[in-house]
Amino acid sequence: MKKMTLIILLLAFGIWAKAQKNEGEVTFKRTTSWTKMNDQMTFLSKQQKEKNAYMFGNIDISTQTYTLFFSPKRSKYEEKEENTNGYSWRKEQFIIYRDFENETLTDVIDFLGKTYVVEDSLERPQWKILNDIKDVAGHICMKAQIKDPIKNQVIVAWFAQDIKAKAGPERLWGLPGLILELDINNGACVISASKIEFKKLTTELDLPKKIKGSKIKEVGYQQMIEKHVKEKFKEEVNPFWSIRY
């Protein structure tokens, strides 16, 4: 049934979609606030959360830069290499390929020190559409929301009304416009577009010829996360110190 809907949808897309403003490159700033993340750590007492916020409230922010290449058919999201202080850390592998045409995903993800290649068919996320609008990087966006029960996250997405692409940052997609901002758990992590360039893409969206890593299905990947989160909660340690939030 879902497939049917998708086919219809894609057909509709084929008829209606306009060529302009639906292909290009978006730069995202990903900001993580560790003390805000503490709100969901049920093992921490109210006192400990408050103390953390009181002591570390202004030095707990870390920022990374990501690039999203998108077209109506495909998308690729990865960390941008930035050298601003003459020092380079090894980047965590996190490359997200989406093929909307063939409904497949290929994600290269470092998880607990091992590289995995998640290959599976695309399942459209179950978005809720809300009524708020706001401006992100010069585009009026509508609000949508989704829950990740495994990581215990409420994710708010702001998608552009005027960019007809289904792509988005991180592993999210499937809204009637390009996602320009994600807000995970009330600001604990915010991924927001800082620059949008519309241009014809050539090889940017291609998969690399060689992908190293153990192959895994989406279900298996989610099970690994679930196991890790449960274990770390039991140990009373923030699971997102060791895996991606």
Add this chain to the structure above:
Amino acid sequence: MNRILVLLSVLLMLAITQLYAQNPTRISIKGIVQDTNSAVLADATVMLLSPSDSSLVNFGNANEKGVFEFRNVKNIPYLLKISYVGFLPYQQHLTPSPTAINDLGFIKIKPISQELLEIVVKTAKAPLSIKGDTIEYNAASFKVPPGSTVEDLLRKLPGIEVDGSGNIKAQGNDVKKVTVDGKTFFGDDPKAATKNLGAETISKIQVFNRKSDQATITGVDDGSKEKTINLELKENFKKGEFGKITGAVGTSDRGVLRGNYNRFNKKEQFSVIGYANNINETGVNWSDYGEFKGNNTFSSFDNGDFGFGSGGDAFFIGGDDDLLSSFNGKGFTNNLGGGVNYNYTHDKTKLSTSYVYNQTKLNLDQNQNKRTFLQNGSFSTLDTSSTVSFRANHSISGRWEQMLDSTNTLITKANLRFSNSNSAVGTRQEYINNNDALQNRINLNNSSNLNAYNLNGTAIFRHKFKKVGRVFAASSSFVRSTTDGTDNIRSLTQFFEASNPNDQIRAIAQLNQNANRTLTLKAGLNYLEPLSKRFFWENFYNFSNNQQNVGRDAYNGLIETQRYDSLSTYYENRITYNRIGTGLRFNKKGINLSLGVAALRYDLSGKVYPTEGGNLTTQISKQYDAIVPNFTATFNPQQSTYIRFGYGINVNAPSISALQPVIQNTNPFYITEGNQNLNPTKSHDVNLSISRFNQSNFTSINLWMNYNYYLNQVVYNQTVDANLVTRTRPENMSGAESFRTNLYSSFPIIKTKWTTNLSVNYNLSNTPTLVNSVLNTTNSNAYSANIGFSITPSDKIFVTLGGNYSINNIKYSIETRQNQNIISKGLNIDAKWSFIKKTFLESSFNYTGYENDRFNFSQNIPILNVSVRRLLMKDNRLEARLAAFDVFNKRQAITQTGSQNFVTYQQAFTLARYFMLSLTYNVRGHDAKLKKNNNMF
């Protein structure tokens, strides 16, 4: 009756089936999107949502004629939603369609007022929430001056008008009601809220039509609606405060009073802290210190000493105050202290100020046995000393960090300290010669008084250029310090081997008046230039100038007008340091290489006068140049695996005290004299560290190694005469080396329940010194090993176990018969058990053994602490604790050291067994958890 029911049911079901049978299962939904002027809205986004939870079922776009169509969709209720830039999101409920095509015809959607869109959404970047007819503004997006009322804020909002007398109109209609968090505020007058509430307390403003009170009461919607404004209060403005107070009484007159209180909002943090005790808490613990300093506990970018990677964003902990407890385990102390701290953090400004006072009175009795090795034997010194001392500090600190704009940052810091201290030390020292005979005895009674003040300031400026990676930084700092003091020296010495009666006894009574003035000025420059994506070029310059003026007037302690000119002096030392360096950095995906070189120069100059303003007696002027290389490499081959290698040459100027050409005779048997001819120490430094953490099985392993080779090291050469008087003088000597290595590993045996950690250390050092002009090389090989387990069998029990063993083998080249082993071993067990809800039993047992084969010394100290605590009252606000410290009454401090040509064993008395009952009230309630409360007291 039943039959009728069954029949009715069947009929009803038939009717329903019939009804549904008429509806097709799959339909098409179509329509045409237009604006209110019937203009076509091409490309509008059209969505089908599930009406129950707004989840997205299907979506598409209108074509260039505004026409949309969903084909072959389930015939169920939908919520149709249409969005288009500049228009209010349109919503329409769709019921199941009786026909195969549900043609919705023309759908007209309303534009958002241009004003709202431009000002709220585009300019202020504020989310605009549209819920039916409610529009919600984000108050933070509208800037009003501090102290403004809500009324001032409302004037700024598009679509809202406020007249001179405060009457409010929203979208042209009078606002009849203003509520706060949905509740009526100050009665019915809408102005009461808007005129009285501060704008900064508000997070959101919602404007909507509310049913009239009449309609609300009667439940009959008469269609009349009132414009209403609801003000939502900021979450974090709801006042934040926390704090706790502890009072405790114990046996042998022990007592504790301790408390802290904090108030905060989003921008400001204010805290007070205080303590008074006689249980050797010379300050507050780390946790309370963190709460006191708040978000200023850690500050980054505070290092202005640039060069070879330093001066970056390393975190600096704490400030210039002595608030953190730092008791060394010896003696009995009475302590009192407290402070206030204020932090302001907003936008681009971060300001912190604090005042701290603390005082400690120490009573210390200790015994020391020291054996000194000479080229032809050894002698021992037995000390029994008793000290009473007092120190008090006032410290005022401030730190201000300002982002001037997106490219410039300025950090300034200042600290002012006043302190005074005094001490009285009574010592009896006995010198036992090589033949085990008592040769000398000395009774020392020294007292001193010191007043000091210190002012220091630092400013660091950073500029980021437009070109990514190009950074410039400049720093400057100064330290001004003054100490004035007097030393009163009284000693009586008996020489038992002297044959001449005149030489058998000697008395000293001396009064020293000391005045020190120090001024240090520092400056630094740093410039980083990106040559390419991979290569960076770093340049730096450091300057420092340290000027010290020291005056000492020595007088006869009995006739205070009689000056001892030979022991008096006035001198000026000046050390100027210049360093210029350059380096190339390469980095690529976790590989960082840095190669650099620096040239440095020390200018040392000293002038000695018999008295301040007297004629110059000695003048020394020296210059020292060095070229030093630096190489570092870091590899990050895998996530959580780091390898670092570094090589460099460090050059350190001699300390001011070593340069002082002053004879220190406070102990007539141990006379030290400075040396103005000292050169800087040069050391080759090689280090390697490897760390790896396996995230899937939580196993970590760390290895580090460090090797140093010294040239011109400052060592204290000794001459011991026949009377066993030691004269020591710092001199430069090459050839010392040290090697240290540590291996640490931690791994779980049972995940989440049982973790083990292991650590092995090896330290090697070779230190040459001259003893009576004979070269002695002290070779020390120290090995130590630790093993520990932490076990959490359930939520209610937490146990840690540990054992350690260390042996230090020391060899003296001038007296190989004195080679010896210093051994210490320990065992510790900590257990916490929550045996009844909110009640905890906590105990720790520590067993330490000390041994030295040469001294024939062996001592074991078992320490047991036990306490029971219970949480009481609502939210566990009160904690009562009954504790027994050192149940076996065995506590004392033992120190064994061996270096140069001596070995010492020291025993100090300290607070032993006592029992204590304490009560702690915590405003926010105590944590009812076992694991995190690991402070015994």
